Amino acid sequence: MITLKGLKKVFELKSGAVTAVDGVDLTIEKGGIFGIIGYSGAGKSTLIRMLNMLERPTSGEVNIDGEDISKLSKKELRKSRQEMGMIFQHFNLLWSRTVYDNIAFPLEIAGVKGTEKDQRVKELIKLVGLEGRDTSYPSQLSGGQKQRVGIARALANNPKVLLCDEATSALDPKTTESILDLLVDINQKLKLTIVLITHEMHVIRKICSEVAVMENGQIVEKGPVLDVFRHPKEEMTKEFLKQITEQDDTEETIQELLSDAGSGDIVQLTFSGTSAERPLISELIRTFKIDVSILHGKITKVQGGSYGTLFIQITGDEVEKKKALDYIMTKEVEAEVLRRD
């Protein structure tokens, strides 16, 4: 649905030219939640702002449903923008208007009036969970409530895409969770495509189906979240993943496990996707004459499945242990014997 080809943005400053986005090729499929992660200055804001031409590209194409929107006239662009809602880190609300009037604003611009407008605003207030706050002013709302108004306003004209520019970066962790839950809810209920930019990996982990990692204006790695999390290729991706992996998966902890454990084979199991949800350990104990102790483990849930590592210790007869290992291999679980008894 959204295809970027050779997208580039150069800002000409007195001090010289700054290339904010440097030849980005990207395809964003309909209906998913696509996350773009990068550090400050990587070019994320500039990139997302080019998706609705808030920022004009220096070169390259932004194709939405097969149409290059950088070629549209002002009038056509105004119409095309209604198909894309946007929310911002600092909400960008109209401070002198109530919640109701903030949400009604884009409808008024689109020429929606009277009962139709009233019904739509009430529907949106309900959708984002702000019933009873219609007459409040933004200054009377919490950060999370302000972002809910931002979301309702962005959805007013039934857009196909919602662009989120660091939408939870100004919020505390608990409020962030509730706004992320709301975004997933909207994505599923309205079949809305969401594109978000963030510098926080837990946002990607919690709600995105696909991710692109941005560095110096370029996309350095991209793919389904589960794949990128399990097999990150670039240093930048690994660095972001450290935000959500705990220290206890380090080489040192594994060495400690190996030296502390009693007799028996020590096996590292790596699960991903639906394999993480199978009752593998109970299957092993029931099927083979072995004992299994769990030494250490962590399963992380992401959109589209789970992934994780489990360290187990297997004791029993050599033949049975070998059969159990062979069995594990047939279950789409990677198994590595770290120590053989």
Ligand SMILES: Nc1ncnc2c1ncn2[C@@H]1O[C@H](COP(=O)(O)OP(=O)(O)OP(=O)(O)O)[C@@H](O)[C@H]1O
């Ligand atoms: N309007 C502008 N004029 C000049 N330079 C700009 C402009 N907007 C962005 N830049 C520059 O482009 C580069 C990328 O900035 P951008 O804001 O897109 O990055 P970002 O990844 O979104 O970072 P942040 O989260 O800090 O906004 C930076 O070097 C920035 O200084």
